[in-house]
Amino acid sequence: MLPQNVARLVGMTMIVDTETSELAEQISPVFVAGGTGHLGTQIVSRLVERRLKVRVLTRDSAHAKHLPTSHVEIVQGDVRDYDAVEQAISGAKSVISAVNGFLGDRRTNPQTIDHQGNSNLIKAASKNAVNKFILISISGAAPDHPLELFRMKYLAEKELQASGLVWTIIQATAFMETWGEILGEPLLKTGKTMLFGQGDNPINFVSIYDVEQFVESALVTSVMDEQIVEVGGPQNLSMRQVVKLFESAIGKNGKVSAIPLPMMRLMSVLMRPINPAFARQIQAGIVMDTRNMMFSTTDINRNYPKISQTSFADVVKRDYMD
Numbered sequence: 001m002l003p004q005n006v007a008r009l010v011g012m013t014m015i016v017d018t019e020t021s022e023l024a025e026q027i028s029p030v031f032v033a034g035g036t037g038h039l040g041t042q043i044v045s046r047l048v049e050r051r052l053k054v055r056v057l058t059r060d061s062a063h064a065k066h067l068p069t070s071h072v073e074i075v076q077g078d079v080r081d082y083d084a085v086e087q088a089i090s091g092a093k094s095v096i097s098a099v100n101g102f103l104g105d106r107r108t109n110p111q112t113i114d115h116q117g118n119s120n121l122i123k124a125a126s127k128n129a130v131n132k133f134i135l136i137s138i139s140g141a142a143p144d145h146p147l148e149l150f151r152m153k154y155l156a157e158k159e160l161q162a163s164g165l166v167w168t169i170i171q172a173t174a175f176m177e178t179w180g181e182i183l184g185e186p187l188l189k190t191g192k193t194m195l196f197g198q199g200d201n202p203i204n205f206v207s208i209y210d211v212e213q214f215v216e217s218a219l220v221t222s223v224m225d226e227q228i229v230e231v232g233g234p235q236n237l238s239m240r241q242v243v244k245l246f247e248s249a250i251g252k253n254g255k256v257s258a259i260p261l262p263m264m265r266l267m268s269v270l271m272r273p274i275n276p277a278f279a280r281q282i283q284a285g286i287v288m289d290t291r292n293m294m295f296s297t298t299d300i301n302r303n304y305p306k307i308s309q310t311s312f313a314d315v316v317k318r319d320y321m322d
Helices: 018-024 038-049 082-089 110-127 148-161 176-190 208-220 239-250 261-270 276-290 298-303 312-321
Strands: 030-033 054-058 072-076 094-097 132-138 167-172 192-196 203-206 227-231 255-259
Touching: 030 038, 030 082, 038 054, 038 208, 054 082, 082 110, 094 110, 094 208, 110 132, 110 148, 132 148, 132 208, 148 167, 148 276, 167 208, 176 192, 176 203, 176 239, 176 312, 192 239, 192 276, 203 208, 208 227, 227 298, 239 312, 255 261, 261 276
Parallel strands: 030 054, 030 094, 054 072, 094 132, 132 167, 167 227, 192 255
Antiparallel strands: none
8 A cells, every 4th residue: 555645635636746756756566467458558658657667568578669668667478377477466566457358369368368367467466465456347247248258357356356455446338449440440541430230329438548547546545445446438429429420520421331230140150260359349249239338427427526537529539630
């Protein structure tokens, strides 16, 4: 745990003064698994801004070339390998797991990454007497969810809660930046995009920049210790509404196609042995087109009033127009 004079929340937000920054230099290192992905990269950058030393575990050091060079140590290893994980965590004071195997292959998938990988991280953190473990999970994680990713995240949550470690679980909704790439980039590049299903179901999207603020707060304060924190964005938007945001940004309509649900269900089965990652994407599209994916920000606004909430329109402007 950090000393009380290192970091405090005022209105549930961080105030970084000279004393805090100087003491932050002494906290070394923060271990980040999944530190080269969209969210992980932002987490690492934010911690470096606070002058915290960061150790990033990655299967391929080439994937970490975009990370800051100052204050960042790159360790090559695989979360599926317990011995490598234990060696990499040694000496760390805090662990952040932002791993995600959703788009992996037969060897790197939700079972091997989000369950087995997180299990290795939790066991190694316990053995090394880590002060705090922050797990990035997913909103709706449950043992009976139709998507494997949600089931594996749930198992990791339960293991962490039973580990004896000081923990925080952050359950985030769908990332704006990810779906901006899936839906918006094809529209900007080719004038065409594809929807999985009809695309009329309201879905909550959150920016990785907002999620990262919760991770930072959980790391440097104790206000989220032993808590599951649900994090979502300010709007529930359908896929078609997301496409409209990109069309408004470029000032013209694109060609939008939709894959019918019966075809998606068939494709998810047929593609499983050939391209399991694509099969998982199709399954996710079915879920996002048919289940309740909405989120209310009432609790976030009440409990964390000073943590910013980014709109999808803000992300489109920031990432694609500026």
